[in-house]
Amino acid sequence: MKILALDTATEACSVAVSVNGQIIERQVMGRQHAERILELVEALLVEAGLKPAELDAVAFGRGPGMFTGLRIGAGVTQGIAFAADLPVVPVSTLQVLAQGQGADRVLAALDARMGQVYWGGFVRGDDGFMKPVSEERVESPGSIILPDGSWFGAGSGWDQYIDELLPRLQGQVTAWQAQAFPSAADLVRLGERAVAQGLAVSADLAIPVYVRDDVARKSAAPGN
Structure with missing residues (x-):
């Protein structure tokens, strides 16, 4: 192919x-x-x-x-x-971003300007490919709700809105890569x-x- x-x-x-x-x-x-x-x-x-x-x-x-x-x-x-x-x-694009991370549960978040992020939650399947567990959304970082568990953050949203994302997610995200593309x-x-x-x-x-x-x-x- x-x-x-x-x-x-x-x-x-x-x-x-x-x-x-x-x-x-x-x-x-x-x-x-x-x-x-x-x-x-x-x-x-x-x-x-x-x-x-x-x-x-x-x-x-x-x-x-x-x-x-x-x-x-x-x-x-x-x-x-x-x-x-x-x-x-x-x-x-969010799935591609998540696919490139080493973690199995990824919150992909891109800076959407105007105080918002594009985001989606993805979990790696047995075949190695990331699958969505949430709808893709654009909203304020303080509005994100993730399923329970430990998540890895990736994308420019973590650069611009880290001070809003971390308190909102209350320890669910313990590591992140803001410079991931x-x-x-x-x-x-x-x-x-x-x-x-x-x-x-x-x-x-x-x-x-x-x-x-x-x-x-x-x-x-x-x-x-």
């Missing part, structure tokens, strides 16, 4: 290719996703010795995350998939699994998931 994966939902612009389970990845930091993403994709495909038409699918981080980054990722995914007649695999290497593994399960969809369904309702409404309005 040959899968291309890309994530532009956070400050990290990440691209990976998996060829029969062998993964190569490139990641750059900053907010120049529009300028760098195609360059990274082209370089990685050359390194892997692949043309887009030889891929089986394109996986992408569907969000939640930075509004502009999500639109860039979805647009590039659609462009590649339509041109090469490929299916796509939308994958939760979604990795396309983890995304491509989740994408491979989804393709094997028959969950790939047509390119026109490469649509960002913003979670925040007001952003979703604006993006759907004429002229956006």
Whole structure:
């Protein structure tokens, strides 16, 4: 199986290719996703010795995350998939973030601005893949409710709102990594699994998931 994966939902612009389970990845930091993403994709495909038409699918981080980054990722995914007649695999950015942590129970939280975080709770299954145990939400850090147990925190939300998150979670989270970002290497593994399960969809369904309702409404309005 040959899968291309890309994530532009956070400050990290990440691209990976998996060829029969062998993964190569490139990641750059900053907010120049529009300028760098195609360059990274082209370089990685050359390194892997692949043309887009030889891929089986394109996986992408569907969000939640930075509004502009999500639109860039979805647009590039659609462009590649339509041109090469490929299916796509939308994958939760929070799930990708959780997948990359060493813990088995992860509270993934990304800074959503306006005093809020995008968050979701994930538990690692027997197959090694993270599974959601809560809906993805955007709300104030002080509103998060997790199932009982010990959790590991990951993501930029832990950088911006640590003073609100820790008191709220009352000792449930005993360790965290605020500088954790979604990795396309983890995304491509989740994408491979989804393709094997028959969950790939047509390119026109490469649509960002913003979670925040007001952003979703604006993006759907004429002229956006």
